Amino acid sequence: MDSAAYAVRISAIIGYALHALTVARGRMRPVVRAVLYRQILFTGVQAIPFTALLAGLVAVIVVVQARLGGGVAEGVGRLLVVAIVRELGPLVVGTIVVARSCSAIAAELGNMRVGREVDSLVAMGVDPFEYLVLPRLTGVAVAVMCLTVVFVTVSLGAGAGLTALLAERTGAGEILRLVGENLQPLDHLVVLAKTLVPGLLMAAISCHEGLSASRSVTAVPPAVTAAVVRSLSAVFLWDALVTALVYVA
Amino acid sequence: MTPALEISGLSLDDRDGRPLVRKFDLLLAPGERLVVAGPVEATSGILRAAMGLDAPAAGTVRLLGRDAATLPREEAEALFARIGYSPRVGALLSNLPLRDNLLLPLRYHRRLGSAEVPEAALRAADRFGLGELPAAIPPIASVLTRRRVILARAILLDPVLLVVDDPTEDLDAGAADEIADRLGKAAGALGAAVLAASNDFRVGAALGARTLLLASTATA
Numbered sequence: 247m248d249s250a251a252y253a254v255r256i257s258a259i260i261g262y263a264l265h266a267l268t269v270a271r272g273r274m275r276p277v278v279r280a281v282l283y284r285q286i287l288f289t290g291v292q293a294i295p296f297t298a299l300l301a302g303l304v305a306v307i308v309v310v311q312a313r314l315g316g317g318v319a320e321g322v323g324r325l326l327v328v329a330i331v332r333e334l335g336p337l338v339v340g341t342i343v344v345a346r347s348c349s350a351i352a353a354e355l356g357n358m359r360v361g362r363e364v365d366s367l368v369a370m371g372v373d374p375f376e377y378l379v380l381p382r383l384t385g386v387a388v389a390v391m392c393l394t395v396v397f398v399t400v401s402l403g404a405g406a407g408l409t410a411l412l413a414e415r416t417g418a419g420e421i422l423r424l425v426g427e428n429l430q431p432l433d434h435l436v437v438l439a440k441t442l443v444p445g446l447l448m449a450a451i452s453c454h455e456g457l458s459a460s461r462s463v464t465a466v467p468p469a470v471t472a473a474v475v476r477s478l479s480a481v482f483l484w485d486a487l488v489t490a491l492v493y494v495a
Numbered sequence: 496m497t498p499a500l501e502i503s504g505l506s507l508d509d510r511d512g513r514p515l516v517r518k519f520d521l522l523l524a525p526g527e528r529l530v531v532a533g534p535v536e537a538t539s540g541i542l543r544a545a546m547g548l549d550a551p552a553a554g555t556v557r558l559l560g561r562d563a564a565t566l567p568r569e570e571a572e573a574l575f576a577r578i579g580y581s582p583r584v585g586a587l588l589s590n591l592p593l594r595d596n597l598l599l600p601l602r603y604h605r606r607l608g609s610a611e612v613p614e615a616a617l618r619a620a621d622r623f624g625l626g627e628l629p630a631a632i633p634p635i636a637s638v639l640t641r642r643r644v645i646l647a648r649a650i651l652l653d654p655v656l657l658v659v660d661d662p663t664e665d666l667d668a669g670a671a672d673e674i675a676d677r678l679g680k681a682a683g684a685l686g687a688a689v690l691a692a693s694n695d696f697r698v699g700a701a702l703g704a705r706t707l708l709l710a711s712t713a714t715a
Contacts, residue, residue: 276606276608277602358588361584365548366587369580370575371571371574
């Protein structure tokens with residue numbers, strides 16, 4: 247497939263959704279809001295335990311590696327910011343959401359298309375974009391942002407606690423203070439850029455792949471695979487791009 | 496008076512490009528009832544083409560005097576809100592409880608909240624024998640219950656045109672009798688034009704409709 251044409255299609259979906267949310271359609275219909283809430287519940291709320299678990303484990307890995315490298319408390323504080331806030335938080339959350347939700351979205355929409363349920367919506371005068379795509383895009387983007395906040399909070403807390411346990415003369419409060427010192431205002435914008443945009447990208451890709459499935463049940467698994475692979479590629483590509491632009495340029 | 500449905504020179508092919516329908520013309524007046532009988536793929540294809548769901552190989556379709564394919568989104572939505580459609584396949588969203596499936600067009604077009612259950616919905620459900628709005632999801636409901644919900648939803652917005660594809664398919668004789676009878680009464684109460692596809696004589700009889708029998712296009 248022509249990558250440029252594919253990128254244009256995904257951008258068009260996101261652009262159309264943003265236009266619909268902000269300008270064209272006014273308030274979201276209650277029936278569409280209900281789909282949005284279900285999406286946030288599934289993608290965000292129900293993923294909190296798994297996200298927290300991975301956040302704790304990532305903190306252990308970072309702190310242990312920092313200690314093995316002979317890092318002092320100042321170094322660990324900086325490493326937690328660099329590794330977790332700027333990079334691993336958005337990336338790990340992106341991966342979690344792609345694995346849990348984007349695969350589910352592509353499968354659900356693919357099955358709806360194969361089962362001609364999408365046609366039924368059209369025949370009822372229900373716009374499939376407004377009813378199926380818009381709430382999923384919004385829900386996934388909101389969930390990715392919120393899960394990243396959860397991930398970073400848990401990971402920094404666990405990292406600070408573990409560092410305090412391993413370092414005899416440094417308390418967890420001291421580590422958190424060092425984390426705060428190393429956090430720059432720009433980091434907040436970076437986290438926003440690395441969560442909002444990938445959230446929109448992965449949801450748009452998953453909806454596109456699901457709704458593009460040909461009308462055969464055998465078309466659904468390849469659509470799910472394509473959604474996962476392309477969403478992950480988009481998340482990592484965007485992350486690398488933002489890092490390069492912000493911290494190198 | 497604007498026809499409820501006007502089909503001119505419609506030609507349809509199946510997925511493999513074989514002809515299903517050739518040069519089919521139909522004019523359905525407001526309030527008129529017609530049952531199309533014949534090969535299921537062809538009759539179902541005509542209804543899907545009439546609803547703008549399948550692009551024809553040739554020909555034009557005008558629903559309530561308008562070509563839905565050329566309308567802006569809002570106008571197309573408003574047009575389809577005046578038409579009740581009961582398809583053979585994929586009528587219900589499988590992840591949505593039957594109750595929500597039934598209420599979906601009303602909630603969407605009238606911007607109703609999820610707690611609101613208008614009297615119109617209960618009335619439509621009652622017309623098809625649903626004492627209460629079922630909470631089960633479609634895959635675990637009986638064929639008869641699903642059919643009741645699909646047809647109740649089709650009449651929910653008081654359509655001026657009902658397009659009904661094989662309403663008694665997969666039903667036993669008693670259930671088919673009941674559904675055909677309820678459909679006939681509902682169409683009579685609405686005064687809507689009806690285009691149905693069915694090879695079940697009960698449907699035509701209950702609707703008091705004329706029947707159009709399609710010749711098979713199958714070739715040996």
